[in-house]
Each structure stands twice: as structure tokens, then as C-alpha cells.
Amino acid sequence: MMYDGIVVGGGHAGIEAALAMARMNKKTILVTGNLNKVASLPCNPSIGGPAKGIVVREIDALGGQMAKSADKGQIQMKMLNASKGPAVRALRSQIDKLEYPKIMLEVLKNTPNLDLKEALVEQMIVEDQEVKGIILQDGTQIFGKTVILTTGTYLSSNLLIGHEKTMGGPHGEPTTYGISKQLKALGFDVVRLKTGTPPRVAKDSVDFSKMSLQPGDTEPYTFSFDEVYYDNNPKEPCYLTHTSLKTHDIIHLNLGESAMYGGIVEGVGPRYCPSIEDKVVRFFDKERHQIFIEPESMSLDELYVQGFSTSMPRHVQEQMIRTIPGLEHVKIIRYAYAIEYDAINPIQLYPSLETKRIKHLYCAGQINGTSGYEEAAGQGLMAGINAALSVSGKEPLILHRHEAYIGVLIDDLVTKGTLEPYRLLTSRAEHRLLLRHDNADLRLRDYGYKIGLVDEVTYQKYLNKKKAFEDLLEKVVSYKVMPTKENNQYLQSRGSAIIYESISLAELLKRPEMNQMDVKYFIKESYSDDTLEQLEIKIKYEGYIQKAMREAEKMLRLEDKVIPEKINYHLIKNISSESREKLNKIRPTTLGQASRISGVNPADISVLMVYLESGSVQHDI
Numbered sequence: 001m002m003y004d005g006i007v008v009g010g011g012h013a014g015i016e017a018a019l020a021m022a023r024m025n026k027k028t029i030l031v032t033g034n035l036n037k038v039a040s041l042p043c044n045p046s047i048g049g050p051a052k053g054i055v056v057r058e059i060d061a062l063g064g065q066m067a068k069s070a071d072k073g074q075i076q077m078k079m080l081n082a083s084k085g086p087a088v089r090a091l092r093s094q095i096d097k098l099e100y101p102k103i104m105l106e107v108l109k110n111t112p113n114l115d116l117k118e119a120l121v122e123q124m125i126v127e128d129q130e131v132k133g134i135i136l137q138d139g140t141q142i143f144g145k146t147v148i149l150t151t152g153t154y155l156s157s158n159l160l161i162g163h164e165k166t167m168g169g170p171h172g173e174p175t176t177y178g179i180s181k182q183l184k185a186l187g188f189d190v191v192r193l194k195t196g197t198p199p200r201v202a203k204d205s206v207d208f209s210k211m212s213l214q215p216g217d218t219e220p221y222t223f224s225f226d227e228v229y230y231d232n233n234p235k236e237p238c239y240l241t242h243t244s245l246k247t248h249d250i251i252h253l254n255l256g257e258s259a260m261y262g263g264i265v266e267g268v269g270p271r272y273c274p275s276i277e278d279k280v281v282r283f284f285d286k287e288r289h290q291i292f293i294e295p296e297s298m299s300l301d302e303l304y305v306q307g308f309s310t311s312m313p314r315h316v317q318e319q320m321i322r323t324i325p326g327l328e329h330v331k332i333i334r335y336a337y338a339i340e341y342d343a344i345n346p347i348q349l350y351p352s353l354e355t356k357r358i359k360h361l362y363c364a365g366q367i368n369g370t371s372g373y374e375e376a377a378g379q380g381l382m383a384g385i386n387a388a389l390s391v392s393g394k395e396p397l398i399l400h401r402h403e404a405y406i407g408v409l410i411d412d413l414v415t416k417g418t419l420e421p422y423r424l425l426t427s428r429a430e431h432r433l434l435l436r437h438d439n440a441d442l443r444l445r446d447y448g449y450k451i452g453l454v455d456e457v458t459y460q461k462y463l464n465k466k467k468a469f470e471d472l473l474e475k476v477v478s479y480k481v482m483p484t485k486e487n488n489q490y491l492q493s494r495g496s497a498i499i500y501e502s503i504s505l506a507e508l509l510k511r512p513e514m515n516q517m518d519v520k521y522f523i524k525e526s527y528s529d530d531t532l533e534q535l536e537i538k539i540k541y542e543g544y545i546q547k548a549m550r551e552a553e554k555m556l557r558l559e560d561k562v563i564p565e566k567i568n569y570h571l572i573k574n575i576s577s578e579s580r581e582k583l584n585k586i587r588p589t590t591l592g593q594a595s596r597i598s599g600v601n602p603a604d605i606s607v608l609m610v611y612l613e614s615g616s617v618q619h620d621i
Helices: 012-023 054-062 067-071 099-109 180-187 243-252 276-282 314-321 371-389 405-416 440-449 454-479 487-493 507-510 514-524 527-541 542-559 577-585 593-594 602-613
Strands: 006-010 028-034 047-048 074-080 089-096 112-118 121-128 131-136 141-144 147-149 158-161 164-167 192-197 201-202 213-216 238-242 290-295 301-308 332-334 337-344 361-363
Touching: 006 012, 006 141, 006 371, 012 099, 012 112, 028 141, 028 542, 047 054, 047 067, 054 089, 054 371, 054 405, 054 440, 067 074, 067 099, 067 371, 067 454, 074 112, 121 180, 131 147, 131 361, 147 371, 147 527, 180 192, 201 314, 243 276, 243 314, 301 314, 314 332, 314 514, 332 405, 361 577, 371 405, 371 440, 440 454, 454 507, 454 527, 507 514, 507 527, 514 527, 527 542, 542 593, 593 602
Parallel strands: 006 028, 006 147, 028 112, 147 361
Antiparallel strands: 047 089, 074 089, 121 131, 131 141, 158 164, 158 337, 192 337, 201 301, 201 332, 213 238, 238 290, 290 301
16 A cells, blocks of 8 residues: 555654644554554653744644644643743643543544554665655565654664663663664764653652742633633642752762763753753852752652753762752652664755655654654644645645744754754744734634645634734724723723823723723723734734834745755855855755855855846756
């Protein structure tokens, strides 16, 4: 049987890729080592957070699955940075790590056009630089028009505790060596990366009285725009404590015992999620570091010690953890460990996530050098979409940097590459005021509908919401607030200055003390909280949003200038040697992408633009 798509790996990237292809009516097979561990959460039991929570919203807007399943499996919801500007607000959930995989497996099993197979993949079938299928470890061959690798941290992976190195994936799952070996043989630049996870401790051995309670929000927040809120879900709290100077002393005394500092680790670790020993060494001026105690599942007497990732030996972990307030008598259920694994340098990918070396081969998730469930899911969704579009003979869907955090993520990867685990941050998005939690559907729902991942009912609901917003905006702009005694008394009650002449409600809303509550007071009609929130943001930040849009449109003009795939940069005169080298290595697809390559200066971009417009482009490579 010939499949349209073969997805290797059942993690967060693999699930989104497989579901996207199947829902786009492509015959798909998902091959993974253990179906009961699809969508597992081997590290933190949470989904969302700064920038990441917006990615989950974007996945939902495009027709992906993560948001819906997270809403169903959450045991705490919290809106981060709620008191700050809209560009940095993001939703974060604690997830029941046992229920979430069950929820996802049920979705997979009930998806038409999708076959599930429990097996390990040994290598791919590649002929004439084109992938044709896969070979399982038992020798079985599966043929497909496209293959998507979403292998997570399972490529030639080792677990590290102190100076002890064990072959295997997260929690001792089997690893695979054939794919890494084959990628190297095919000429891919394969890099070695490292990540880690903290210990898990027994709940009944923790003294919560010495910690600060960190409850979730009571508002019915949801990741999905379906807004299905599960009222019966538990609302489990987290707790905050800190390391102590004694913790740091033990770490300094035993640095040589750490896998990282003892020379055992080959891979490069994450800059923005360092181990506790790395934090103590790098930030030596800090007397303490935050430690969050998080619930893992309602069915487990286990807690996750966030911020305490380490590769120290077990006996040192025992000493370290008992110097933390509230954990003096704690029982460790599972020790922390580091894991190192193979990945590819993502500059070897097109923005569609298809590899440049092997046609119809796509990569998504940690194999591309990223960290995080959300980054993986976003890539998996886009790889699945673009593989399905490729099978249909259509152009890929490429999200621009001003359209989505997913666009920022992929552009960063394929343009700049990464030699350490990449983490998506709000600060990476230059147009972050446009990429907000509240407007992900306005940015991306049309794309989801056009490619067939958003159904008619969902799309009509979106159109109704969009129309309601436009109607409310028109009313607020045209509504005149008159300087009556009643209106001025209301303004004074809101701590706002009285008016002496009529003023539009839109202008009134620009006052810092005024908000959507005042819109409800003057406009005596019912609108959803989402619509009112979007209105408030649009009016209050109108100048900044318009400026951001102008900047995005300026960059978009460069994105529209396509660079021929086989352009010969050695024939372009008057560009620097460094720019020529970088352009030749990364081979950007547009002038906009070329302008974001480190080492390519604006003068060289101007020369390249003139060359492209001259009509004398030569392709001799």
C-alpha cells in the first residue's frame, strides 16, 4: 500500500503532523514505539507559557489539536502577565500527564484516513535524493509519497546521571540509531544536543507550609477558540520555594560529579532552561533561585520540582534537594537526569520544513533543534500541512513573522539555524504586538479554512465573531458621549476627568483608566468578553499597532521578492565574501529571508536586489 504520508514518532510534533495530513484527506500512517505513550510529557507537566501559549492558540486557529486536548486535560489554568500589556499575555496550564496521552490517543484512533502502527523505524528508503518510505527494525517496508521525521529526543540518545551513561530515550524508552547514521551518510549536518529533567518527589513528603501557594485563575480560560470549558476539572495549586546558600555550596563541592561539568556530556544544553548547577555557576551573584512544585497527575502521588533540573549523581541529588525549604524530608520517587541526542542543523530545511537534501522528506520538532512541546506541535502541524499540500501539487503554506509565532519559530530555525536547543521567546518576535493571545483566530483562521483543516461550522462561528467585532468597533467610533451631568458623574466615579464637549466613545476608551466595562455601560448591547477585549486592545494600542503593521508591510515587500533556487552567488559582483558564504550555505528563498541572515549586511542585500531585478540571474551551480 502507498501512503500519502508516513509520520515517524508519536510525540507532540508527530501527532499534529499525522492529524493534519489525515484531516486534509491524505492516507496517513503514524509509526511510533509505544502507542500508549503518544503525546507524553517526559519533562514539565504543563502546556503554554510566554509565547508558547500563543503558539497553542495559533495551532487551534489553523485547525490543530493541542489546544482542545490541553483544555480537556488541564488541572490548572493561569493567564500569565495579565496586568501587563497585551503583547506579553499568555495562557499556561498544568496538565494531567497520565490523562493527556489518553485523550490524544482517543483522537488518533477516531480520525479517518489515519493508521497507527507500533514499531521502531530503522531507516528510510531513499532513491535518487528522494524519500520513498521507511524500513522498520523487523525489516518491514512501508512506502509513502512523503515522510515526516518527528523523532524527538530518541535519536542515538543517552541518559546521564553523574558519570553514569545509559543508552535510551526519556524514562528508559528504547532509542534508535539507524536514522541518525543514515542522515549523516546522506550528508546532513547532524548536531549533538542536551536537555534534562528534574527529580519527581512524593507529595506526602513535602511540607507545603514553608512554601508560597500559587493557585490558578478562577476565570474559565481556554486555549481553544471553541471555548469548551471543563467545569469538573480539578483546580490543583502549585507552590513556590527557593534554593538556599547551602544548596549552592553542595553544588560547588560536587561540580566534578555532574555529567555536564565532569566532561561526560557531548551535547550542547539549553541556554534558557539551564540545569540548577549551570544556574549556580553562571549566576553566582544570586543567593537563591526559584523552585516551583507542580502537580503531575491526579492519579499520582508525584510532584515535579521545576527549576531543579540536574545531572548530578543520585546521592548528591539527595543532599541538594533537602536544603530547599519544604523539601527537608522529601522522598525522591524518580531521580533527575540529563539526556543527549542527535538533531539536524535546521538551516538544511526549506521554510516548508522539507529538507533541501532529500525531496519529500520533512522534519519537525526536536530533531530540528527546538525544545518544548508547543514548538514541536507547531512545527508538526506545518510539516503535515505542507506535506499534504505537496501531495496535492499545491504551494506550501509559509507563515510570515508578522502573522504568527509559528512563523517566527520556523523562520529563525531555517534562516539562523541553532547549535543549542531553541526556545521560543516573546522577545524573538519583532512584531509581537500583532501576535497576541486574543487575535490568533483573526490572524490564522482563514488559512485553516482554506487548506481544509477548519470545518464550515467552526468557520461560520469565526465569521460571526469577526462581524460582531466590526459592528462593535463601528458603534464605539461613532457613539458620542455627551457632557451631561449623569455622564460626568459616571466618569468621576471611574476616576476619569469630566468632559465639557462631546467625545467619541473610542477616544474616551483611550484613557488609561477606562476599559471594556465602560463600553458595556454606554453600549447597551451584549457582546462576548473576547470581542470586548479585542476592541479595547485595538483602540488603546491603535497607534502602536498601525506602526507595527507599516513595518511588517515594509518587510513583506522583501518577502515577495523570490530568489531562484539555483542562483549562483559566486557570479554576483560587489558583495562581501562573508555574505556570499552565508547566502550560499543557507540559500534563502526570498530577499526578506536573506536580509535576516547573520553576517549579510544591508549593502549586500541592495546589490542582490539590483541583481535579481536586472533579469540576468545565472543558475550555474
